[in-house]
Amino acid sequence: MKYSLKHLEELEAEAIYVLREVYAQFENPVILFSGGKDSITVTHLAKKAFWPAKIPFSLLHVDTGHNFPEAIEFRDRLVESLGARLIVGSVQQSIDEGRVLEEKGLNASRNILQTTTLLDTIEKHQIDCAIGGGRRDEEKARAKERFFSHRDEFGQWDPKNQRPELWNLFNGKKNMGEHFRVFPISNWTEMDVWEYIMDQEIEIPSIYFAHEREVVKRQNSWLPYSEFLQLKPGEEVMRKTVRFRTLGDITITGGIESNATTLEQVVAEVAAARETERGNRADDKRSETAMEDRKKEGYF
Amino acid sequence: MHNQQQTELLRFTTAGSVDDGKSTLIGRLLYDSKSIFEDQLEAVKLSSRKKGLEHVELALLTDGLRDEREQGITIDVAYRYFATPRRKFIIADTPGHIQYTRNMVTGATTANLALILVDARHGMIEQTCRHSIIASLLQIPHLILCVNKMDLVDYSEEVYDQVVRNFRSFASKLDIKDLRFIPISALHGDNVVSKSKNMPWYEGPSLLYTLETIHIGSDHNFIDCRFPVQTVIRPHSVDYPDYRGYAGRVSGGIFKPGDEVMVLPSGFQSKIQSIDTCDGAVSEAFPPMSVTIRLEDDIDVSRGDMIVRVNNRPQLTQDIDFMMCWLHHLPPRPRAKYIVRHTTNEAKAIIKEVQYKMDINTLHRNTQDKNLGMNDIARVRMRTTHPLLIDPYRKNRNTGSLILIDEATNETVAAGMII
CATH class of the missing domain: 2.40.30.10 (Translation factors)
Structure with missing residues (x-):
């Protein structure tokens, strides 16, 4: 038994191996950085994979303009401490340039618009590999993802015709204009990520911990009140002590009532949770195959 | 969910068709280990109703793509995760049909264990042979044959013994290191999580207990030292001006600082100066660790080269x-x-x-x-x-x-x- 790894050690070794393969196989890879715990974990793993050298990847943030202020502040601090380059793709700019049309109505969100901005940014900076924090346990379409996932020249994913992925022999070959999405923490569960964050003492944005905030009850979750949220008739803004299990756009990320202010308490809460972390994400509730449909178009 | 401490990880693959109870079994393992969340179960219930089904179709949990859900078949590998206090599990759930053999192979390449189901009423069929041959070809170290639907043969020991005898005689032609048999009923839960009262004649452990305790510590090769170099780490920084490390994942054997090693294909020899990780140097590196090796001599090493022991070369x-x-x-x-x-x-x-x-x-x-x-x-x-x-x-x-x-x-x- 002496020569065996514990599960987090094995998952870490796997992720580091994948990140090193990315570095070896691609010219211009970036980490898709949302400021959420998964992309923070991937960034931490990249730091470990190339130590004592600096992270050899830029960070790419697709900025919808509808952010948690805490997330943007966190992003800037992390980028500075890593000495990495930050690329920002702006959804507002895509709207201003007429590349996309802003959704209208009470459930309007910029979630879907991100895809165009992301693909435009990938093209503009000639990015050939975008490393994401997607996990297979998150969502049923994501359960089908490869570690190395091919995207055609339109940025599209073809889930029915994926390259077989055998052993740890990753095939990152592609034609000009195509790119790859790579998911180093594919095999991690939400619990693994939290345990790892606790074990490694990784800093995460404050919204993951319980705090008092103005919120609105919608579709069984607490949506944070912000200037971007249109109130529906009958909805009222309340102050509640909440925290967020995932970090997306501020218009679609619902919080849960919680008093967990430390990592230990958060992990205990995750362990007891009876609903998935994406259960509070309005973007997934649009249809049964909402994620598959978005991913085919080139979404994260 | 459980409060999970650090435990071992077991990767297993299942293969099967619509009728052999594979989805029911996986659904049961996930459900009984409390790895299905309420919103997932609600979504599956809703989809089952939409399809006009009377029961909750647990296969909808694993069949994630639109086409799979519409046609009610598994096309591509799907990965599922569950944990018990003893172990964490990754299931590579693959289709069983011959048309998707390539997906079965894909799921088998990283597995420690293959789970094969047979219907007790029919015994071994062509598909059972195919899956076993693939498990053997892919050298999956452990194979468990679950004789399912025991409830439909009155939990008969004779029926089970006959299936076991037939399979053993077939498996003698294969290369399977560790072969086990368990009579189960996935539908009723017999011998899945806990031992069944319906089969007192079966003296072995339940399926879950087997998955939790099967010895996987020897599945890697710890004898023949193999370290394929992925990339060279050279920071050129103020703190590490001359650092030159070879990053990779140990593919075999145990490496220690001070070991006499050879770099192939060049044949240059040197000694391991240090085995580094971001968390500090380690005294040993073994599969499947990702580390960075530094050598005492400044020799030319690059991606694709392999560091091995002098007297044990590929x-x-x-x-x-x-x-x-x-x-x-x-x-x-x-x-x-x-x-x-x-x-x-x-x-x-x-x-x-x-x-x-x-x-x-x-x-x-x-x-x-x-x-x-x-x-x-x-x-x-x-x-x-x-x-x-x-x-x-x-x-x-x-x-x-x-x-x-x-x-x-x-x-x-x-x-x-x-x-």
Whole structure:
């Protein structure tokens, strides 16, 4: 038994191996950085994979303009401490340039618009590999993802015709204009990520911990009140002590009532949770195959 | 969910068709280990109702793609996760139909264990043989044959014994290191999580207990030291001006600082100065650790090279015999060059000769019809543009495996197990 790894050690070794393969196989890879715990974990793993050298990847943030202020502040601090380059793709700019049309109505969100901005940014900076924090346990379409996932020249994913992925022999070959999405923490569960964050003492944005905030009850979750949220008739803004299990756009990320202010308490809460972390994400509730449909178009 | 401390990770693969109870079994393992969340279960209930089903179709949990849900079949590998206080599990859930053999192979390559189900009423069928042959070819260290639907044969010991006898006689032709049998009823939960009262004659453990306790510590090769270099780390920084480390994942053996090593293919010898990780230097590195090795001498080492022990080297050769599973819908083109990817190395290669095609239902070797199509498995000989550092797949799944990539399409077209 002496020569065996514990599960987090094995998952870490796997992720580091994948990140090193990315570095070896691609010219211009970036980490898709949302400021959420998964992309923070991937960034931490990249730091470990190339130590004592600096992270050899830029960070790419697709900025919808509808952010948690805490997330943007966190992003800037992390980028500075890593000495990495930050690329920002702006959804507002895509709207201003007429590349996309802003959704209208009470459930309007910029979630879907991100895809165009992301693909435009990938093209503009000639990015050939975008490393994401997607996990297979998150969502049923994501359960089908490869570690190395091919995207055609339109940025599209073809889930029915994926390259077989055998052993740890990753095939990152592609034609000009195509790119790859790579998911180093594919095999991690939400619990693994939290345990790892606790074990490694990784800093995460404050919204993951319980705090008092103005919120609105919608579709069984607490949506944070912000200037971007249109109130529906009958909805009222309340102050509640909440925290967020995932970090997306501020218009679609619902919080849960919680008093967990430390990592230990958060992990205990995750362990007891009876609903998935994406259960509070309005973007997934649009249809049964909402994620598959978005991913085919080139979404994260 | 449980409060999970650090535990071991077991990767297993399941294969099966719609009727053999595979989805029910996986659903039960997930459900009983409380790995299905309420919103997931609600969504599955809703979809089942929409399809006009009276029961909750747990297969909808695993069949994630629109086409799979519409057609009610598994097409591609799906990965599922569950945990008990003893272990964490990754299930590679693969389709069982012959048309999707390539997906079955894909799911099998990283598995520690294969779970094969047979219907107690029908015993072994063609599909059982096929799955077992693939598990054997892919050298999955452990195989559990679950004799399912025992409730439909009155929990009969004779029926079970007959299935076991037949399978054992078939398996004697295969290369399976650890073979076990469990009589279960996935539907009623007999011998799945806890031992069944309906089968007092069965003295072994339940399926879950077996999965939790089966010894997987020896599944890696800890004897033959193999370290394929992925990339060279040179920070050129103020703090580390002369640092030069070889990053990679240990593919075999145990490396220690001070070890006399050789770098292949150059043949230069040196000593390991230090084995580094971001968390500090380690005193030993073994599979599947990702580390960075520094050598005492400044020699030329780059991606694709392999660090080994002086007296234990892999074979360096341009002629490679291997069992090949063809994965693409277009057959191999005559005398076409393919890119071969092996460890962190790459070369071009031509398939020189197909020695025989194997019938994956019967193991029969066909030396007459050597035309290969998708899902075919054949013994072939290949010539590469430069030598590769290989081991037999039986000895090491990392240094004994390879893939072929079509230069024209960039598609992965074949998987190979070196003989």
